[in-house]
Amino acid sequence: MNEISRENINIKEQLKEASSSVLRCMQCGVCSSSCPSGRHTSLNIRKLVKIAGKDPDILKSEELWMCTTCYNCQERCPRGIDIVETILKIRSISAHQDIILPEHRAVCQMLLKYGHAVPINDNYKRKRTDIGLEELPETVHKYKDSLNEVKKLLASCGFQRFVEEDLNENQNKETSL
Amino acid sequence: MKGLSLFLGCLIPNRYPGIELATKLCLAKMDIDCSDLPGASCCPAPGVFLSFDKTSWLTLASRNIVLSEEMDRDVLTICNGCFSTLADANHTIQKDEKAKEDVNAHLKKIGREVKGNIDVRHIIEYLYQEYGPEMISSFVERPLDIRIAVHYGCHLIKPTKDRGLGNSERPVFFDELITALGSTSVDYPDKMACCGAGGGVRSAMKEKSLRMTEAKLAKIQEANVDCIVNSCPFCHMQLDSGQDDIKELTGTEFEIPVLHYTQILGLALGFPAEMLGIDTSVEKNRKLMELLDSQVES
Known part of the structure; x- marks a missing residue:
């Protein structure tokens, strides 16, 4: 068996494991009708639930990333399916296949570099001092040793795999989660 | 404790x-x-x-x-x-x-x-469970007689199996903390709806996230409130600076002031707006402060 087909089988197993609770789905559609994103985007959460665990194409689905994780669908599901938790697990399988939106990579870069997903900048340093706060907050921004701890932990977890090689490319880009 | x-x-x-x-x-x-x-x-x-x-x-x-x-x-x-x-x-x-x-x-x-x-x-569940609305009321130096749209946000209360703060369809604890300040918590359709920002949607698909925000803001505007109060800076950003983004995107203007609970609590405890990060150079915020000042005078 070649590497690619071995990988495919592995992905199918991961998807199946991540999606075990969706087997209870009866396709009633309560999830879709409760979805705030689905009213305005192409996300059809009922359809995602239908193919979760079966179709590896879900990993490339843009809709996978249109869920705001509001949990309405999961709260209302009459079969008690952990819909959002399933979505999060499938997203993780996707990210580990390096299927990552560039904006999300940029957010990862911020965390890796600053220990904050949204780091401070000169404008907000000034806003802090204007109202009488210290220029830097009591976070990793102020304590270099703390930032090094965060970097060590992220390295230990292999987090840099989610970040593109060129760290400088997006460093001045405003990110928000 | x-x-x-x-x-x-x-x-x-x-x-x-x-x-x-x-x-x-x-x-x-x-x-x-x-x-x-x-x-x-x-x-x-x-x-x-x-x-x-x-x-x-x-x-x-x-x-x-x-x-x-x-x-x-x-x-x-x-x-x-x-x-x-x-x-x-x-x-x-x-x-x-x-x-x-x-x-x-x-x-x-x-x-x-x-x-x-x-x-x-x-802070919301802490103040509610450890202090309660009555005790919060006892701290109030300046009752705020205004109409407020409470935005709980999703992750304060959901998933309910992990949060343990009760049902997520019609919760009341946050509203009671608003009433404690002398204000009215105004009911509005889709009150429990998401602001649109979460799950990485804002960062990667900002326009899509703003469509959800616009729908929510439209419902709030119909309810004729003086401001929105939230418990999350991410919802805060989406509902507040989102109004500017929406104006640019669709031309729809809302002009609804947005405050974090600690800011409205701070006003009720007697602190001035400037100390609470409420930017009164922004017209909608200035109008809200004028409304509150007129109550003190009368």
Whole structure:
């Protein structure tokens, strides 16, 4: 068996494991009708639930990333399916296949570099001092040793795999989660 | 009950420092024992980082929890996302011995160990459960007779199986904290709907996220309120600066002031708007402050 087909089988197993609770789905559609994103985007959460665990194409689905994780669908599901938790697990399988939106990579870069997903900048340093706060907050921004701890932990977890090689490319880009 | 440590997260210290100051002023005025949490990082945010890699998410969250454990204090969050991450990570550490062991293998490299012996709180549920609306009322120096649209946000209360704050369809605890300030919490359609920002949607698909925000703001506008009050800086940003983005995108103008609960609480406790990060050079905020000033005069 070649590497690619071995990988495919592995992905199918991961998807199946991540999606075990969706087997209870009866396709009633309560999830879709409760979805705030689905009213305005192409996300059809009922359809995602239908193919979760079966179709590896879900990993490339843009809709996978249109869920705001509001949990309405999961709260209302009459079969008690952990819909959002399933979505999060499938997203993780996707990210580990390096299927990552560039904006999300940029957010990862911020965390890796600053220990904050949204780091401070000169404008907000000034806003802090204007109202009488210290220029830097009591976070990793102020304590270099703390930032090094965060970097060590992220390295230990292999987090840099989610970040593109060129760290400088997006460093001045405003990110928000 | 343990003392608290204030977990700042990212958006509050780095984008809304006024909310940081408002929180500190309110806690001090109410004589709540809360210290800084030096060296804390991003929680890390549930939308993007939990989506990507649970191990990294849990490890970094555990480091933040350890910092507070080492001070023997419970963590106080003022953001629904930070609450979601830190409370969920804390439950995992407390209930899943294997996960705790795995995390500690990483934490050992920085000389720390997570024990799972503290709680993670959110300021809204903390004030409600430990103080209650009546006691909050007793602190009020300046009753605010205004109409408020409460925005709970999703992760304060959901998933309900993990939060334990009751049903998510029609909760009342946040509204009661508003009533305690002398204000009216106005009901509106889709009150429990998402602001649109979460789950990494705002960062990667901003226009789509704003369509959800516009729908929510339209319902709030119909309810004829004086301002929106939230409990999360990410919802705050989406509902507040989102109004400018929507104006640019669709031309729709809302002009609804948006405040974090600690800011409206700060006003009721007698602090001036400038100390609470309420920018009165913005017209909608200035009008709200004029409305409140006219009440004092009359």
